[in-house]
Amino acid sequence: ETGVTQTPRHLVMGMTNKKSLKCEQHLGHNAMYWYKQSAKKPLELMFVYNFKEQTENNSVPSRFSPECPNSSHLFLHLHTLQPEDSALYLCASSQIGGGNTEAFFGQGTRLTVV
Amino acid sequence: GESVGLHLPTLSVQEGDNSIINCAYSNSASDYFIWYKQESGKGPQFIIDIRSNMDKRQGQRVTVLLNKTVKHLSLQIAATQPGDSAVYFCAENKPYSGTYKYIFGTGTRLKVLA
Numbered sequence: 001e002t003g004v005t006q007t008p009r010h011l012v013m014g015m016t017n018k019k020s021l022k023c024e025q026h027l028g029h030n031a032m033y034w035y036k037q038s039a040k041k042p043l044e045l046m047f048v049y050n051f052k053e054q055t056e057n058n059s060v061p062s063r064f065s066p067e068c069p070n071s072s073h074l075f076l077h078l079h080t081l082q083p084e085d086s087a088l089y090l091c092a093s094s095q096i097g098g099g100n101t102e103a104f105f106g107q108g109t110r111l112t113v114v
Numbered sequence: 115g116e117s118v119g120l121h122l123p124t125l126s127v128q129e130g131d132n133s134i135i136n137c138a139y140s141n142s143a144s145d146y147f148i149w150y151k152q153e154s155g156k157g158p159q160f161i162i163d164i165r166s167n168m169d170k171r172q173g174q175r176v177t178v179l180l181n182k183t184v185k186h187l188s189l190q191i192a193a194t195q196p197g198d199s200a201v202y203f204c205a206e207n208k209p210y211s212g213t214y215k216y217i218f219g220t221g222t223r224l225k226v227l228a
Contacts, residue, residue, distance in 0.1 A: 004157075006157075031213055031214070033215070033216070035218075042203075042218055042219065042220040042221060043158075043203065043218035043221075045215055045216070045217065048210075048213060048215055050211075050212065050213035090157050090158070092157075092216070094214070094216075096213050096214060102148050102160045102163055103148075103205075103216050104160070105150075105157035105158045105159070106157050107155075107156055107157045108156075108157050
């Protein structure tokens with residue numbers, strides 16, 4: 001149990017579908033992250049939220065839309081994706097302030113776009 | 115290690131031997147470094163961290179060495195076991211806009227031979 005829960009674990013969607021990935025952290029952290037891990041590249045930072053405010057959008061296409069309604073929940077809304085978006089999407093959280101700490105990761109959502 | 119699928123550098127070691135995994139980082143402003151282990155089908159898990167005011171830190175069976183002069187980080191695993199087989203990532207924690215972001219290296223796949 002990592003304290004960061006992602007759902008669903010696996011998702012297959014068509015290019016015209018709309019779906020959402022969900023992440024919930026039970027650690028009382030104030031920062032949350034979305035990362036993409038694909039066969040073509042190492043772990044890529046997509047979005048950072050600090051105290052629910054988005055502080056980083058790492059040149060991510062607009063077909064990925066994050067939402068952070070509170071400090072415990074993070075969503076990634078997906079629409080009109082491409083096959084090359086197939087990857088493992090990882091959510092992480094950390095506590096910012098009072099010194100550096102590690103990020104805790106969820107198990108990831110394995111996304112396949114067909 | 116199927117979760118990444120990259121052509122990762124691979125280190126093969128005999129069970130019981132010591133393993134040394136290396137990592138180079140790029141940002142001199144980074145003051146905190148982390149090693150993660152990722153097993154197949156799971157998210158990255160924290161192993162050990164080190165701050166830039168240190169050059170060595172030891173955990174249970176693991177030691178991290180930091181050489182700031184050449185921006186090099188290494189992870190040493192003593193008496194490697196089959197359960198150590200995984201992909202290992204180093205990450206640097208980089209200050210950014212009042213928060214931090216974790217930048218990951220490409221990873222090394224460790225294979226433990228029986």
